[in-house]
Amino acid sequence: MKLSKLLNCLNEYTVGTSQYSDVNITGIQMDSRKVVKGDLFVAISGFESDGHKFIEQAIVNGASAVVGEQSLSLKVPYFIVNNSRLALGRLASMFFDFPSKRKKVIGITGTNGKTTVSYMLKHILESNGFSTALFGTVSYTVNNQVYESTNTTPNPIQLQELLAKSLDEFAILEVSSHALTQARIEGLEIDYGLFTNLSHEHLDYHGNMQAYFKAKASMYNFLKPDGKALVSEFDFWGDKLSNVLGRKEIPVRTLGCSGNHKLIIEKINLNGETEFTVAIAENNYNINLPCPGLHNVYNAALAFLTAYEIGINPKQIVKALESFPGVPGRFEVVQHPRGAKFIIDYAHTKDAFEFCLQTAKEHKAKKITHIYGFRGGRDKMKRENMIKASSSMCDHFILTLDDLNGIEKEEMLNELSKLNLQFGQNKGKVIADRTIAIQTAWKKAQAGEWIFITGKGPEEYETEFTLPVSSDKEVLTYLQEGISEHFA
Template sequence: MRLTTLLDCMKGCTDYNLMHNPEIQGIKMDSRKITDGDLFVAISGFESDGHHFIQEAIDNGAAAVIGEQQLQLSVPYVQVKDSRFALGKIASAFYGYPSRNHIVVGVTGTNGKTTVSYILKHILETAGRTCSLLGTVSYIINKEQYLPTNTTPDALQLQELVARSNDEFVVLEVSSHALKQSRVVGLELDFGLFTNLSHDHLDYHDNMDDYFHVKCEMFSYLKKGGKGIVSLVNPWGEKLAAKLNEQSITHLTMGYGDECDLQIENIRLDGVTEFTLKSKEVEYGITFPCPGLHNVYNAGLAFLAALELGIEPEFIVKGLETFPGVPGRFEMVAHPSGATFIVDYAHTQDAIEYCLQAAKEHNARRITHIYGFRGARDESKREHMVKVSASMSDDFVLTFDDLNGVPEEEMLSELHELNRLFGGEKGFVIPDRTLAIQNAWENAREGDWVLITGKGPEKYNEKFHLPVSTDMEALLYLKKMIAKEQVI
């Protein structure tokens, strides 16, 4: 594709006067990966500035460069106001505007994005349709699974993955970081789903209002005739619905009120989760395998989205009732004593509250909560997390998560201080995460629930005592050791 043809998507965004019009073979943001004929896009990153590597890109064969600074180069150079925005536009054009070839569903919100995405994918496949998924746990394209780089890929990878997909539907999680960093620029959505909003990422966003307004940006990427689908069980959902009304963006709602397009009724959470969904005077009784009120909301949102996607209700109900769950999202492991261990990704106050409430709804005899905090992340939410854990669990253990370069002594000191201030007699500190899990395993009794939150399916970045790399591996290792001891 000729450079000027590629730049047509930027009309109105930039002016350029090129010395010549090279054929562009590919697009790269990393100067080390440039090959002959590539377009290099210089991004001002958080750790390094791509403008410092422009000459290296040219030396490696870059045919043209896009950047934000005023420069004179030996190859065609296009100056833009925002390189990230330009990258999204150009990547979409280079790959032939791939989102136009699929029905694309974006899911945003603080909690529930992954679960809603997986439920929707399972419903679609239950109905015999094909679906790609891009999210926190994995990227799944044409039934092939890839390890994710981010919850939402960078703009270049996102367009390449969507272009690679032969599936009818593409469902993707859209994070606030991705929106603020223009990773979804160039993507066109048929539906935008909103789950909820709660205190998170305030190390990145100025405040909750800023966080909310960034989330709202997802709906600006809707195709003509696209729709929003909003959960009203969270106050921020009501605020979003009002905003969409103001902007004349068509949307549907899910919640408890009569005004909702899909109503949740008759919830039973003691034991198997049961509830009724009411749409246009038609009621659907659901038996859902995932515990907790928050999963009722996740299922309801996916149900409404599937209806709008044209899936027959019987397939939607079947999909919900056969949903196998999500790796690292409320995954259960049975203890030989009859206790229940849970691994969950929950890392916000609301998400932790959902998990602990689910244990209470299942009549847990005693609730133990194991969790920690990531170094160099939003410290403002830590106090709130400890408070909710102290109020809802019988005892809790503060332990290490990813330190991200924070010295062990510094994190350990903070854990002890948080426990001193808010833990009361319930909390204590075990720095080694695997030993914290082992301690809970060895002391579990029938009817106990032990929740291990924060990591989900993610691998450990720190070295711990047990020879395992995830929370689930730690539990399975301990279960195996107990079984061996019993055989002996």
Template structure:
């Protein structure tokens, strides 16, 4: 790719450039340590480091050209833009041959449910014999190969590279608000934009719910001509988004309830099983879903509506949903020898905690025990509501440590004690070591109890705990193999 072609992909964005010559660009890098001879180095003003400080290093390593927001006197071709982040996405899309134009791209945004919806959509497509790549919080899947995720939504350079390597017909992509604010999906073109819901989260980053909503709504700026929005209008923010998009003549497909929307949820039964019916026009479909909770009814229904519009036969969708194997760390269930049920879930907002605990109530739990904590240096404004939700819906709970992220253990434990005292309704206990909290719940579990461990899902611990384990699931598996304090071989 000639440097002049890079300039073409940035039409209207270039503020200054110098083409001393027109080199062949053999790669694109945003990390100076990875620059190879012939690469275009894109300097990004990051949150922890500034790529502009490493332009000299990139040149020394053989960069053929530099793109950035401020470039001094250098001896190789350069391009100056106002913002390097969106420029990177545009260049990467052009460099890799506009890969999203060649596939059906399904973007999913919202506070809760993105991962579950993405897995359900992929499972439906797989069941229908349609190939599908997946990019999200748990993992990336391309051509049936599974990769460890870098972020929920990869950076724009990695997205374009990975999609270009995919031979799959569909791409399903979780789209976080951070990714939208940081232009990570710039250069991507979306066929379907799904909106699950919006609730209090990430206000340390977005400052207000209006700003958070505005960030989420940016995804719809990337719809292809004729691309469609699929929106849960049962969520108030979803209803606002639907009206806003309709006013711009964007095609909108709505999920509602009791006769509203293009697909409506008519009847729901949650006692001991999850059964619901969906109405589309004059057709009604009954579905027995293998995972409990009203939130999973909403997740499954949004996936159903999307698949239906994609032209997947309804009976195939129903069969796929009834055989859905679940998502690692999303309402992942494990049975205790006593007959208690342990649940691991990523829930880390008030709404998500309410969904999980309410699901336990709907399944006639004997007692509900909740284990959770808070991440340091993250949105502190949601913590009070999370404790109040836990206290209202559980019989008892353990507040424990999560990732500290630079917050001192002493400060975090002090806050946990204060929150428990003020909002715990006498139900809470603070146990600093997360694995010991899980162990106590394991040792005292009784038949019919539901113990929910929330906040981390499949993620590994960043704090060293007492038990020799690396995640919540590892802790349960370790305890399952333990008898009277001895490891069972």
């Protein structure tokens, strides 16, 4: 694409070079190491490094032009913008010919439930003959090809490139608050914007709940002219969002358990099964969900409402939900030879903990054990409430290591010990090695006990532990294969 045409997507810029030749651009990069001849390099002022420091390296590697925020004198065409992040998203969308215009895009934001709702929707759509791309925490799937997930929401170049490659009719995107504040979806257009819930998370990044909410709400700035908002009003923030969107005259479809909603959840039965009824358009539909827990009722109801708005027959939606196979690392159950259940879940907030642990109570667990830790360099403010939730709902819990992210091991262990002493109610202990913590619970597991291992889900370990495994699931597989014969 000619540089002059590509620049049409930018509202304004200053030409930072005395000479401006209309070169042909063959690619866009934000990483100077990936630049090849013919690329446009966009210098981003990042949190750990400043892309402007690597402009010369990008030019050496073949960059034909550069976009940045600083006044510089370069030997290639250079354009100064107010915000390189916004420019990158718009340039990537323009370069790949606005791929989100050519398909139906579903954006899902919220603290908990994004991944489960996205997988439920993918299953419903594909069960009804629609090809579907998926971008989220677990992986990216395009044209049935699976790519490793680098972030919950891809960077603008990767997102627009994969959307351009996609021949899928629908694209489902988990939209994180970090992605929204970092302009990763700039240039994207969304048909259906979904909101799950909001709870204490990422306040080390956003500062407070109002700023966190504002970041989430900004996803609706990317709706297409005929786009719709679908909002779960099961908490204060959902109700607040509906009011905000209503004032902007954005069409809003809400769901709840009572009141004036497009979809109402009725007759919830969680006693050993997960059954509920949804009422919509003066019709009732009974659903027997294979995923346990009230939180999954809410997730399924949001997926149902979205599929209904898309135009899928409600009976076919029910059929798909009742055959939903689940999500890797989301309430993934592994049976112990003695009759205990080990559950792997990504839960890493107080609310998510309570959803999981309450589900065990609803299913009459004889004993509840919880194994988890905290990631280094993340929101410390939520840790006290997470331990309080675990200690109040569990019979026993084990604090262990998660990803340290540059924090010293002893520093993290000291914090775990201190939190356990303050808020553990004499129910917890600290075992530094995550694999040994799980092995300890495995050896002691009894019939009817539910043991939750939370925080990582399907993710691989970044820290090296004792057992020769790379994830929570692999620990359990290792223990099953190595120990199960003793319990035959």
